[in-house]
Amino acid sequence: MIVIKLKPSAGIKRISGIISLIEKSGYTPHLSKSGNSTQIGVIGDESDIMKILSLDKLKKNAEITKTSKPFKLASREYQRADSIIKIGKTSIGGRNIVLMAGPCAVENYELTLAIARLVKKSGADILRGGAFKPRTSPYSFQGLKEEGLKILARVREQTGLPVITEVISPSDVALVGRYADILQIGARNMQNYALLEEIGRTRKPVLLKRGMMSTLEELLMSAEYILSQGNPNVMLCERGIRTFEKYTRNTLDISAVPLLKQVSHLPVIVDPSHGTGVKSLIPAVSKAALAAGADGLLIEVHTNPEKALSDGFQSLNPKEFGQLTRELTAIARAVDRKI
Amino acid sequence: MIVIKLKPSAGIKRISGIISLIEKSGYTPHLSKSGNSTQIGVIGDESDIMKILSLDKLKKNAEITKTSKPFKLASREYQRADSIIKIGKTSIGGRNIVLMAGPCAVENYELTLAIARLVKKSGADILRGGAFKPRTSPYSFQGLKEEGLKILARVREQTGLPVITEVISPSDVALVGRYADILQIGARNMQNYALLEEIGRTRKPVLLKRGMMSTLEELLMSAEYILSQGNPNVMLCERGIRTFEKYTRNTLDISAVPLLKQVSHLPVIVDPSHGTGVKSLIPAVSKAALAAGADGLLIEVHTNPEKALSDGFQSLNPKEFGQLTRELTAIARAVDRKI
């Protein structure tokens, strides 16, 4: 990618002149703002793009660089300022830390509403809950599907909490998009490119989970699939990777947090529930995630973890979640953030 | 799963009696044959199924067992005899070892035809070639798509070689199915359940690749997704897993071959090209795979590996492939198989 950084003094006319030059040459200009400077990224044959740009008197007021990373639109080189994604009144990626909490799977209306109210009271900003559940076994509970989505929408009406829920097939993107505020792409689908592209064609905020077998570069390349289709509202989620360790379900890669924040402008969310798979470890790991610079947490909360239809062993109960948010508030303050 | 094994003496009337009993109770009977005995599998609440079966005078001529594994239809407990999948004149899973060879990606007609003729001459049974290419980067060559499928079909006409090619989205299953003899599910899609179910609803033979960080049990559970939809023509493929080792692209898990053959009746294919990612290691690892009991190999062959649009560094040239097949013939003989 060639990045053209324009000084604040460059007027709209100048910017649109460059954009039309790029478009006429058959390339797609990608625009971003950092403070009051503007950047235009162009992806493709770099020497050809440089030739085209040399036609323009770019030297004035502009600085032209190449990105060094295989991911382009996701990189800090393309956009210096943090991406901030707005979900109703909530901003993700800014100074506020976002708490997404709720049951692994939506089981019924009453239970979902009860959990939503309790987590909201404890400070949750967003309700999580699965309607489409990708399960290892075809014989396991696969979620309530559209019925689950409807429940989430009704609970949102009652509580005002925006809703995040998973989508597992390209053909469901439109359906899930009608009900959800944030689409979630699960770890198993991180490289389901048909799904990524379909979501890329919408403008829906999307939380992209790292595959349990995926490098951070691959996670960023999957984000690039969405971004390059035109959807800039991507959040990255660290949820643990597979290792030989047996005491935990996954090994949460805490270094991923500062590393992703350094090389990318996208918000970074941590899922300590899947990241550990052990209830008693969630508080400590949640605090660690905030201390490391995470923009938010995705936590499983259930009023009756023992009876949950899915993943109860890694769910907090609402009281434990309330206790945790109090502890998190202190950590947020220590890193100059707010909950 | 409850498995009802009927002695050879059980007549068709007896078998269809049990089947209709099961169906009337709302369960789906799954039939398999091992030699001349018949087995019927029923998945669901095991105590309820046992109660239903007790209505029938099953004790005569039948043996009732429960499967111990989370995978059911894929297990040896359900079907003792090896599954044999017929692709034209080629049988996969029997005494013959099957060689699938060809380029990573279909690039054009002439090249594909040339490679197909050369690998056929050296003993290949099936032509491999990617038309839809799942690539880590959205900016990499993504395959010729339908044009690539048409090329494969024309080359099949010219050479008589059946064709295996990858499908990456549920919405492409019908399209790819019209051109291909075997559908391939890539490692990144091993837990793309929407894709598995869509393929499960066809009867197309399918080669299911192990995810690069998936356990063997998860591979079998993914096979179960296809089988439980009614498609029995599933082959499993070991293609290397991710480890810390840096000299190879992946670590080929050779134990997977005998292990899968022991717990499952499905054919097992090995992909030494992705399994090593290093051209010079492919011959030794191919021989190892046959010695360990693999039913076939999936090997990348290109007339000009250096110029291949994808994965040239791990492709053999046709001469090297010819040399390899001669060496494989000796190994096949040593384990009482044929090429």
Place this chain on the structure above:
Amino acid sequence: MIVIKLKPSAGIKRISGIISLIEKSGYTPHLSKSGNSTQIGVIGDESDIMKILSLDKLKKNAEITKTSKPFKLASREYQRADSIIKIGKTSIGGRNIVLMAGPCAVENYELTLAIARLVKKSGADILRGGAFKPRTSPYSFQGLKEEGLKILARVREQTGLPVITEVISPSDVALVGRYADILQIGARNMQNYALLEEIGRTRKPVLLKRGMMSTLEELLMSAEYILSQGNPNVMLCERGIRTFEKYTRNTLDISAVPLLKQVSHLPVIVDPSHGTGVKSLIPAVSKAALAAGADGLLIEVHTNPEKALSDGFQSLNPKEFGQLTRELTAIARAVDRKI
């Protein structure tokens, strides 16, 4: 292990009676205190030990339990209260968080002294520095050996900082023990049982690093090797494990911190330098470690990281270390600890 917990009311006579009963029977009693109750652990054939204990009128004032873990003396079941290890005026494992900082390798007296003074000024409690360096290549710099130990001792005299340094061979334990305040067992030697036993026979405080390939249970079992020889002064150190991720040298397992604290009473130290291998990630990961409950940090600091003889790429300079300690102070306060 059978654990006999005695109520505070049990007098010395009672305790010594039980101890002599155990010793007479050929077993070794292990004593620990939690608050004002006393526990005695006995390892061996559990039914035989129970029989012996039944001879004593133990029912009064005592509670007898079995440990459920394969590690015994390292377990919380054996000792409820946190182990606190005293190094001069510094306590490790209590409310205070301990910072161990210094160069990877001791290079010469002047440099070591300069670094020691700078890290002390920034709040370091203990000086780290390698005299014996286990290197992957026999042709790499292997440390100054005894000369390095002497330098460390002189620097301690000048600065008052206690010294931690690695020992790599059983035959060097006495030598290194004469100079060092804390012995370090490196990741490669975590299962060097001859070394563990030799150190177990001393009473020297020891920091045991987790092997890059070792589970937490194995780390605790290695601690058990030291403890069972009679040396109770063991600290555990998480320093990253091997995974497929390529951006970092190791994957720091943050969950290890709360997990080890839950199942064991031993202090837990984190090494963010080796745990990431990337300088820019050290501050975030250090903060995460404290937030997760670590009792201390082991950090590489060098005045001229670019010219360090070993591991410069993962060393902070003193100014960066100073900045980090200020940030850590805020985190410590947020989790009710002190630096």
Place this chain on the structure above:
Amino acid sequence: MIVIKLKPSAGIKRISGIISLIEKSGYTPHLSKSGNSTQIGVIGDESDIMKILSLDKLKKNAEITKTSKPFKLASREYQRADSIIKIGKTSIGGRNIVLMAGPCAVENYELTLAIARLVKKSGADILRGGAFKPRTSPYSFQGLKEEGLKILARVREQTGLPVITEVISPSDVALVGRYADILQIGARNMQNYALLEEIGRTRKPVLLKRGMMSTLEELLMSAEYILSQGNPNVMLCERGIRTFEKYTRNTLDISAVPLLKQVSHLPVIVDPSHGTGVKSLIPAVSKAALAAGADGLLIEVHTNPEKALSDGFQSLNPKEFGQLTRELTAIARAVDRKI
């Protein structure tokens, strides 16, 4: 390393002239023979060595190259011909494939003798058996130590089978060396440099096992520790690495076999017992190892696996071992080797 390759025509006088030039300059010349050409390797500052060599009229009859790998004496660049290690009448690394078999741990004389006789009858060349057992738990059976060594020596007298046994501490090298024909370095000690150096100072044949999370390059660097001390009799052993897979104890890295043979001249042995940890997989994996080019196998055999004091679940009984050797003979023939 600078490698000076001398043509067959170079006489002894010429060779010794170069050697004394190198020695006078303070370097150590390493000699090896490939066919009838001679190679001299010199490790150190390469530009300095080149300057010294330019004093000699080396251009005649000599070719000077640099090795590209971090391992030097272990590399094929230093020695083109396969290393062949003689143990009595047995040669390891040549056309013959070597079978090392026996119990995990030496338990007593009678049992060891019985197993030795049975495996010898089935074609074993060397008896394996552990006297010093490195166990994860300090409370597990640690081997019979010197008594076990004496048993092995007596069994060798009775059967004529040379003996391989593990050494776990530098201070035991002399002791174990007095009894054993081959020293074994276990996976946990692959980077126990004090042990490697101690063994390097002897001339005892040594089998170096790959660490369970060590790269192949690290394995070769550990071999280099031994070689650089002057002991050329090193065999490498692949015994499985740690991965996330749960059905097997370790994941045997079959690619390691051809890879090590390509980059190094040292013999490569495979341990299918630890490499799988599952008895039923050992035959298939053993055949795969030979097909991939292994020079030998190290297999656990016990007359009563269920009652073995260590690792019985992965031991064959003598009858199974006999059946396996017959199958291996066919594979050996297929790759033009002999058993």
